[in-house]
Amino acid sequence: MRDLNEKRVIFYGHDDYAAGVFRDRCQFLLVNAESVEFASINDAIEAHQTQLTVDAIPELFQWQLHDDYQSRSRILFHKACKFIFSELDSKNVGEVYAQVESYYCKQFWQLVESCRAWQKVKASDFERLLMDCPECLDAVLQYKMSIEYFGEEIKRALTNNPKHSAELIIRCLAAEAKSQKSFYLPGNWDNSQINHIMLSYIHLDAANPNYLQILQNWPSSKVSQYNPSPEVRVKAKRRYERFVDGLFQNGTGLRCSVSVIIDMNQRACKGAIREGLDLTYSFGGSWLKEYMDPATVMNNFIYLFDFVDSQGLILASARQHEANSILATLGMHVKGEYDRSTGFEMRSNLASIEAMAYANFLEGNGKRLESAIEWVYNQYFAEEFDINGFSLALPSQRATWLDKCKAVGPEIERAVKAYSLYSKYSAIDNEYFPYECLKSFSSLKALDDKKYVIAGLEFERFGNILFSNESLLSYLYSEDIGELSFYEMMKRHSVIRSNYPEYLQPMLSMLIDNGFVVESDEDGRLMPTDNTAFLRIIWEHGAVSLMRFREKDLDIIESLTKRRIVTYCDKLFAPFEADYLDYMFNNASFTNSVGLRNKYDHANSAVKDPQANNIKQDYFTLLSLLICITLKINEELMRKTGKGGLDSFIDWPYYDRSVLRLTKKIGMDKRGDSTENCE
Incomplete structure (x- = not known):
């Protein structure tokens, strides 16, 4: 394996942020397509990556070259195929792969597949390469033709490398993937053979707890190629639990807790105390004992225990946007799991x-x-x-x-x-x-249509820019100030368009043109509109209940619905x-x-x-x-x-002073949250 050459072309895909990063290098190769001579397998791989880029993102080159840029990319591809055929005729596949730069490991197998060069690879040489470099299995198993040519060799390689094989099978079959890719296993394999690999993996000292957890929660309804045996699931569960116990026994990690007390000496209905990461909710025993009729008991779950939020939505439910965007991507997640x-x-x-x-x-x-x-x-x-x-x-x-x-x-x-x-x-x-x-x-x-308003097809397009902590607009470049979202930035700071660099101006224009941001006529300050305030409720709560909105607000909702930014929901939940x-x-x-x-x-x-x-x-x-x-x-x-x-509310203090102290401690009072009606 040769060192990295960061100047070479890699095709990232049409929608990738790095899609056009190698445009100039691609242009150079296309211009010289007829005269270029390949000196190594890496030149051939680069030519293929250039062709993939041209085919998938032609708009990168339409104004850079003459009309023959696509035919030039085909010339490069034909030369690449001719070169790899020649290499595999004179060398075994292991020798050819040894010349591949570290940047191009996966792309080498892309070229083999595209050129249909599997037929040039000897089975014994291929098996030896997989035994020595099991990481090749990741790319090889994306192609059905590899299974057709080398099914038995691949089986032996998988069995010989239980750590790599188990993690590969788990990752490709059962883990939630950001992008879908093909994955094939030898057709004559049955569950018992894969179970053997999994059991070997579970007993390894290097077994990864993330993969063990997926094994015990295997998504059987979503995976047809393999279903772990009860033995595999139970042993994976026990091994995972031992790992977690060992991890935390020496004080590693963070501990947080939530607890509840009913205080007969507390007159106010609600109180709260935080000590470090431990949160205790206290409820006034005087109120709870004074009113124990069935109606008040049930109402207490609304107004005291907060089983539902201000929109009448079940508070315990997980919301899509409640977790930090970056933290939500960490670790592995099972297909079809509840977040x-x-x-x-x-x-x-x-x-x-x-x-x-x-x-x-x-x-x-x-x-x-x-x-x-x-x-x-x-x-x-x-x-x-x-x-x-x-x-x-x-x-x-x-x-x-x-x-x-x-x-x-x-x-x-x-x-x-x-x-x-x-x-x-x-x-x-x-x-x-x-x-x-x-x-x-x-x-x-x-019981009627239009109970809730929820996110529509276009919601994330605007919501991510306005409310996500990953929004590029949440950082004020000229002042070196950051907020949790662009919405918070507009609310807390005097922001004008010139605070942002040129490449972010189209994003601001889109928000202004669609009625989510307005520029002040006096000083040009950017401010969120009523449309934005409404979207923020959906972003934070997951939905809004129409019965909690005034008649004049319905015009905003109807406008957003027509643009598919939000939509109506006619369900009980x-x-x-x-x-x-x-x-x-x-x-x-x-x-x-x-x-x-x-x-x-x-x-x-x-x-x-x-x-x-x-x-x-x-x-x-x-x-x-x-x-x-x-x-x-x-x-x-x-x-x-x-x-x-x-019918009416009883005159009784709602919040204890502890709630006021807590809001000050965590900074909520600076956000303008109400702390009235405290005893």
Whole structure:
């Protein structure tokens, strides 16, 4: 392998940021296509890379050369094929590959494939090269013809290099890829042979925990070429757990926690304390004990425990843009997995902890959380909305945690099926229940069209520029100032167009022309418009509820809809809410699902103690899901009928002073967030 020659042409693809970086070098080769003589295999590879560039990005050369630039690229390609055929006639493939510059390892095999030069390679020489350089397998297995010519040789090479082979198979078959590429395995291979490679890999000291984690969460529904055996999955899981335990036992990494207390000495409804990365939410015991009627109990999950946000959306759900853009790309991700950020994990855990703490508090005061939830279905929906047919029967207080988990799953399904029937027939008829099937929460329709506004096809185009922390406009070059987004830059600084270099001016023009940024007539300051403010809500919340907007705002929404920047959603749950519920409840939608319903319906493990703490935690997680679903159904019935809701608020301090101190500590007060109504 020769050293890198950074001046040589590499074809990156039409949409790559580096697509035109070698334009001048390509032009030189094209001009001299007829006279150029190749001195090495690298010259031939470069000629092929030039042809690929011309074919894929002809606009780079249309104004640089005469009309024959494409024919010149074909001349280069024919010369490249002639050269590699000559090389493989006089040398074995290992000798030819040894002359390839390090820049061109993958591109060498591209040339072999394009020139159909596989026929010139001897099987014994090819196998020897793969044994000595297993990294070649990455490129070789992208081409079906390599399998047709050298299937047995490739099998032996894969078996001989379990570390490289296992990681290659896992990466290409099961990991989420930024770009799709072909990948072929020998056709006469079966699962047992690949299992042997995987088991050998698991026992290696150098086994990568990222690959072990993918093995245990293998996306069987999305991969047909290989399905790991139970032995492979279990051993991968155990090896991964040992690695993680060893990694953190000496204090490596960061520890964060979220906890809940109900403080009888706190009069205000809500408080919060942060110590380092540990966050504690406190709730006033005085309020919670004073009002324990079923309606207030359920309302507390809206206004105190924040099970839904200001848009009425399930707060625990993962949002697409909540994670840092760079951090979101780190590590490996399984195909079809549910994206879990640290923020998501903390919110999801907080919901179940709050449900557990409140349930314990109510039981200590002679009430039950389950009774309040039953009241909604068995009494409130009929009395408030005149809708009969909803029912719920949650497990008794004396049942074990295991029995409670087994009982609550079907009750969630009963509640959802009843709503589904009402959405279809405007009534709940028991005769239809056996024919209702809940495969995904995304199938549940809203009672009217246009319940939510969500991102449309063109949303990311503008959203990434305005709100992403990777936006080139989020850095003020002339002042050396950076913000989390261009939106924040405009809000906090006096920004004018001349602050930005020439190459960013088209981006600014696009935002101005499309009504997302306006220039002040007085001083030229760039400011976000109402359109931008609306998009920001969708960027942060994932959706907006139309019932929370004024009539005059609907004109903005309609304009953005016509341009496909946003679109309407007619479902009970916004898409990301349905994803969250599917992830938590069943196994069908995501490869890393928690699948609590399936876990307790299908006896996924032996149970040593039906009162174990982990089973107790699962129960309150299921209960928190039921509460979220109940709040969403109730809001939809309110939206449809115009009934329900709060008549008035009780005069009671909402925030404790600890909340004000925390907002100052983390800098939220500088952003203009309200800290009023603190005791």
